[in-house]
Amino acid sequence: MARSLQDYTLDIFLRQSWVDERLSHDLNTTMFLSNTVMDKIWLPDSYFVNAKQGSFHKVTKDNMMVMIQPDGQVQYNARVTIRASCPMNLRKFPMDTQHCPLTLESYGYSSDHIVFKWEIEDGDGLGFVPESLKMLPQYKLARVHLSTLHNEYVVGNWSGIKALFTFERMYSYFVIHVYGPCALIVVVSWVSFLLPKEQAPARITLGVTSVLTVVTILNMLNNSMPKVNYVKTIDKYLIGCFLFVFATLVEYSLVLWLTKSYKKYNKTKEEL
Numbered sequence: 001m002a003r004s005l006q007d008y009t010l011d012i013f014l015r016q017s018w019v020d021e022r023l024s025h026d027l028n029t030t031m032f033l034s035n036t037v038m039d040k041i042w043l044p045d046s047y048f049v050n051a052k053q054g055s056f057h058k059v060t061k062d063n064m065m066v067m068i069q070p071d072g073q074v075q076y077n078a079r080v081t082i083r084a085s086c087p088m089n090l091r092k093f094p095m096d097t098q099h100c101p102l103t104l105e106s107y108g109y110s111s112d113h114i115v116f117k118w119e120i121e122d123g124d125g126l127g128f129v130p131e132s133l134k135m136l137p138q139y140k141l142a143r144v145h146l147s148t149l150h151n152e153y154v155v156g157n158w159s160g161i162k163a164l165f166t167f168e169r170m171y172s173y174f175v176i177h178v179y180g181p182c183a184l185i186v187v188v189s190w191v192s193f194l195l196p197k198e199q200a201p202a203r204i205t206l207g208v209t210s211v212l213t214v215v216t217i218l219n220m221l222n223n224s225m226p227k228v229n230y231v232k233t234i235d236k237y238l239i240g241c242f243l244f245v246f247a248t249l250v251e252y253s254l255v256l257w258l259t260k261s262y263k264k265y266n267k268t269k270e271e272l
Contacts, residue, residue: 001098001139001167003090004226007052008100008165009083016044016076017119024072033066041066043076044114049103049160053083090225093232094171097142103149105160111150116161118146125163139167178234182217182241185210189245197255207249214242 001008020042025031033041048054056078057063063079086100106114118125125144126134134141149160189210192203218238225232 001086001100001136003088003093004224006086006088006226007083008086009081010102011079011081014076014078014080015119016046017073018044019071019073021072023068023074025068025070027070030070031068033068035062035064035066038064038066041074045107045109046104047107048082048084049105050085050101051082052085055081057081088226090228090232091230093225093234094169094174095233096169098139098167098169100165100167102163102165103160104162105149105151105158110156111159112156115159117148118161120146123147136167138173139169142166142168174234178217178221179237182214182238185213186241186244189248192248192252197252197259200252200256203252204249207245207252210245211242211249214238214245218242 023041057080065077067075067077069075082102084100084102086098088096088098090096104116106116123146125146126141129141129144143164143166145164145166147162147164149162151158151160189207192206195203195206197203218235221234221238
């Protein structure tokens with residue numbers, strides 16, 4: 001998943017099945033056709049509605065296969081890599097959950113000619129996913145919901161199917177690399193409270209360094225994020241850390257001002 005591009009990439013085995021009575025035969029076995037003769041039979045013009053980019057695998061040969069049973073039932077199998085759009089809601093980032101759809105429709109045939117439906121009826125597609133693929137570097141695949149669609153367009157009604165992938169983000173990476181270091185920087189900035197007020201270079205250097213470090217972490221994180229018009233959870237935390245660190249500089253400035261005012265008051269009092 002690429003949160004900056006609002007999309008995700010998946011490698012799937014696309015399997016479609018339909019009945020074509022013209023291809024029924026008298027053999028007692030299933031016929032296997034190579035990809036060199038696929039253009040001789042009818043194939044559905046299925047396409048992924050929310051796909052940004054897609055490709056068939058061709059190593060070492062085209063990864064496609066067609067099987068024809070005696071009753072004319074055709075099974076089409078292909079290995080496809082798809083980069084599909086996934087509008088993400090990042091308000092709770094990095095404790096967020098994303099729902100990424102994958103929609104399949106026919107491009108030129110309306111529901112009068114093609115009606116899509118899933119092979120299973122319960123709508124739970126998580127069983128198709130191997131256990132080794134349910135855990136990603138930053139996500140966990142929690143659910144795959146399968147549904148059918150009936151879309152109305154100007155030119156007619158179209159049938160389709162939809163798979164909704166639910167990804168739960170694992171935020172341990174951000175705890176180690178963002179939350180922990182920023183909390184430590186805030187604690188380090190409080191060390192300036194233990195330094196005498198006469199040691200201005202040490203206190204100012206410690207405060208400014210802490211401020212710049214928090215700002216750098218905030219900028220680095222936002223550079224890898226999409227430019228959204230709302231505040232994320234991690235932004236609130238980093239802004240809070242920035243305010244705590246900045247408050248140490250404000251506190252020292254206030255101490256210097258009060259010290260100067262106190263000395264001026266004593267001097268004026270002695271003159272009187």
